[in-house]
Amino acid sequence: MKKKTRIPLIILILFICFLLFAPRGNYLKTDVVNTFSGPSAEHWMGTDNLGRDVYALLLAGGVRTLEVVFLATAISFLTGTVLGMIAGYYGGIFGSIIQFLSDFSLVIPSFIVALTMSALFGFNIMMAGIVFGIGQMGEYVNQAFVLTRSLKSQEFIDAELVLGLSRPRIIFFHVLPNICRQLLVFMGNKAANVVNLYAGLAFIGLGTDITNPDWGTLLYQYRSYMTTYPMLVIWPTLFIALLTICLHATFDSSKVGKGDLTLYD
Template identity: 45%
Template sequence: MKRIFFVLIFICCIVMFFLPLQNVKHVDLKNTFSPVSGTNFFGTDHLGRDIYSLIVIGFIRTITVVVTASSISFIIGIILGLAGGFCGKNTEMFIKLITDMFLIIPSFIAALIIASALGLTPITASLAIGISDIGVYSNQVAILTKNLKNAEFIQAEKILGIGNGRILFKHILPNILPHLFTTLSTKAGGIILQYASLTFIGLGADITNADWGTMLYTYRIFIVDKPVLIFWPAAAIFILASAFHFLFDDRDFFKG
């Protein structure tokens, strides 16, 4: 069932990018608060901008943050976790000391600090969130690796003289990846919410950028008179975050 939903969402994303987009920085005060139409699929906002185009561009920016931040924490976390779990007590303690430092500062606070210094962009947000989450994956990988390295088939390979690199990447890593993908999907939903929160605050951000959080902040004053303006970005955040959690929260999804 989940695979069917995944295919449907994928098709919707493909169709979405084939529909025409408008210039979201173009202001048309003669076309404000227009209803849903064939020209403006979600209507227009108080500046006459096409809300559908804003949502699509916001989706691209959000996915950029999710993919970049997840890749940073996932890849570095796996490397550190494998080394810590396989190479012995001293290495494990040293790596744990490093990764615990990443966990001390919440990713949201780290992103605020970086944004205040460099400005809030998808790249700076990705770096802050990704680095902060390294410890999550590293600790999980280290625990799973320690449990697996004492398994009989791993010990047998060591007796046969098989190298540590082959053992790690040929046998241990494939066995722990399903667990990590489950964590990855859960964290992805959190990244979406964190980025939306950062853009809602708007620290160092360009309010003309089509970010869902920025849209919520801009449209908040119309929540009584024009609640539909709030609905579109809020629905986008909810649907995307829920999709990651619902589709990928089961390890069986990643099995062949």
């Protein structure tokens, strides 16, 4: 692993471990006598307008954000890549149907779908991950489709067919490893987008409630104190920015080398 890849990856892993395993207090506990206090040994990032521990709130919101990002990325990356490779390799009517469905999924923004699902069924972490995953699936299909079509014309693919390798084996053991690097670069970008998209939904009150804090929810609650107590807004903003930058840097550092296939745009 290259050094420029290792450093962002280590930072990302450490930050995720911090969010998941760092000791935290009870983020539901309020203390009206001790509101808006600064950082201390008891409250590392101070307290908010209700006397709640900001540090504990941020960690709880981080865990929920990671759950949404993991679920959305798993759905969109795995399903979209498989469908895109199948469509790109086989083509024909089946490939055209997959392409049509992927293009159709891109017409409706995930934000609008999230609003609709929230109105009909309520909105939670599971629903957010599914909506974002399905909403981004079409983009992975298009990426994998174009990359597979370009790779299919290579001579080594024809040679493998002559040697008697089955098409599914060629797709998953020879095509996928050759396009995986480009797809990971794309995945880092889309995973970072999920962080911001979920924070935006939480900011307007979707997928959250007062007992389950999210970074976007905290930004909404603390927006009134931006001038008087700016750190209440700065802390969740920094956490959102750090996770987003780490995701971008980790996967972009494994950038496509010279001679590799070009990403679909």
